[in-house]
Amino acid sequence: MRTPGTERTLTTKVLTIGAPVDDLHERRLKAVAAASARLGVLTGAPAPGTSTTAIELLRTLASAGRIAVSAEDDAAGPWTLSYVPSAAALAAVAGGSAPSWGARVDAKQQKALRRSRGAVIRLPFADPATGEASGDSLSTFTTDWSPFTAACAVVVHPDHVALAATEVRQRPYFSGRFVRHPLHGDLLPVWVADWAKPEFGTGAVIVNPAHSVADLEFARAIGLPIRFGLGEQEPGADPETWLTPPVIKTGVAVRAGRRHDGRPHEEAMQAYLEDLLASGYGEWAESVSLGRAPLAVLSADPAGEVRWAPALRARSLTEGVDGAAAVSVSIDPAPLLASAAEYTVGRATLVASSEAVTADLLWLRLLMLDIAVEHPPVAVVPVARVGSAQSVESQWLDGALLVAGRTDETVSVKAQLSEQIGRIAGDHAAAAAAAGEPEPAASKTAAKICEALSAADFPTAFGTATAVAKTVRRGGALGASERTAFLAALHVLFGLPLPEGFSAATLDGSFRK
Helix, strand or coil, X not given: CECCCCCCCCCCCEEEECCCXXXXXXXXXXHHHHHHHHHHHHCCCCCCCCCCXXXXXXHHHHHCCCEEEXXXXXXXXXXXXXXXXXXXXXXXXXXXXXXXXXXXXHHHHHHHCEEEEEEEXXXXXXXCCCCCEEEEEEEEEECCCXXXXXXXXXXXXXXXXXXXXXXXXXXXXXXXXXXXXXXXXXXXXXXXXXXXXXXXXXXXXXXXXXXXXXXXXXXHHHXXXXXXXXXXXXXXXXXXXXXXXXXXXXXXXXXXXXXXXXXXXXXXXXXXXXXXXXXXXXXXXXXXXXXXXEEEEEEECCXXXXXXXXXXXXXXXXHCCCCCCCEEEEEEECHHHHHHXXXXXXXXXXXXXXXXXXXHHHHHHHHHHHCCCCCCCCEEEEECCEEEECCCCHHHHHHHHHHCXXXXXXXXXXXXXXXXHHHHHHCHHHHHHXXXXXXXXXXXHHHHHHHHHHCCCHHHHHHHHHHHHHHHHCCCCCEHHHHHHHHHHHHHHXXXXXXXXXXXXXXXXXXXX
16 A cells, blocks of 8 residues: 555565554564565665654653653652643644545544544733733633633643643642633632643643532542532622532523623623623634553662652653652563654555554544654554455465455465465466566566556465466566566565576666655
8 A cells, every 4th residue: 555645665674563462463564564564675765764763752751742651650759751742733634634545544643533523722921929920821612611700710731831840749739820710810729630631622621610520529639629610600799699510511602791791601701702702712623632652660779770760740851850859760661662763764564453543543543643753654554354265275364364455455275375375376486587678768567567566456466476477487588577487476476586696687667666
């Protein structure tokens, strides 16, 4: 599967992405990767360069604010570092503006992303002593802002950029910062808690205890006020009118000011957003999310070369740990980090399990966007599982797994196919010993074989080579390019050796480069 819209420059760098589902699937993945590597060598493709180190890549991601940290024990570890894609990277893949990784891959990955329609509301930071605006703001995403007038706080996750230059403590805790409520100017404290997830929305959550079960529990635990913005009626001095939390997506706006009091909650949402749009503090938005993916595990290790300050979290990797309690740690990279480190230094053919297309492969694509590595892969070759392989001769099993069907389709391999491969392999020696007839240009048959190999269309390459094998078996003469393409196909597909002095010069221009 060639990436459309790009010129394919063959390479010997082949990365396998994703875990196999069983032994046969693993063998098929390895067979596709080996064939892709042999093709790269055959065409004189450039050798892969030196990969980026794991720590270099972690530092790059930490600088971009794309690492979240979790640990059962914040002080002692081990600490799991996870990748959280940016809203920009997610939107680029979801909207199709990112460089294509192949039409089928693009479509599957776009479908895998979760979308939520709502609004982004920006709350300006304020000086805690004077209440004066500090110039920046805290962005939040919400799908229901009908009770927004009653918000009493904002919660951010412990790796949020709002906590830069501070040390993270035992959570939950008050960060020491305040924001202004953009509808009426109240000062709202900014709290830090683990339940605010960086992978959802903006990683900052508006707290409305009277209108959310989770927010109500949090407010009761730490002592936040429980204010009402919605109710069945306007509460007053009469205890009979007092409201009981939580009131969720029902009733009318209360204590929202004369312009909005009494509006049904759906109408109140629209009215509040119109006010926020007019003041520049809100906008309609779509949140695209996927979750987070593990990058590495850091473990305390006296011989470790990296210093880690638990209170600074990922900023330990970029700011140093002077003045903070720190330990030496070793790094155990996850597959995503290892693949990303290899991919950063040059284009590669990506051989991925079909299941990985919307998982590991999608994570890799998003990560590359977040660190501004823009080159698309040479090709993405999804590899589906194997239904069965009955009575297949072991010597030809790998080749049979390659040519039994398209790589992205589940295949069942039968003994007849391995027997056919064995017969064609027997024609290899005869073709290798013979000299091809001179030709003014590469034949259509040679071009078809090269085109199929370049596109990882192994069944077509095999089918065309089968027709050539019949000519060899009958003692017929082959043109120079046809002979060369036939031998090249048997080498790429089945690993059969190339004859001494072999040259692909007669196929010049036939492979996609």
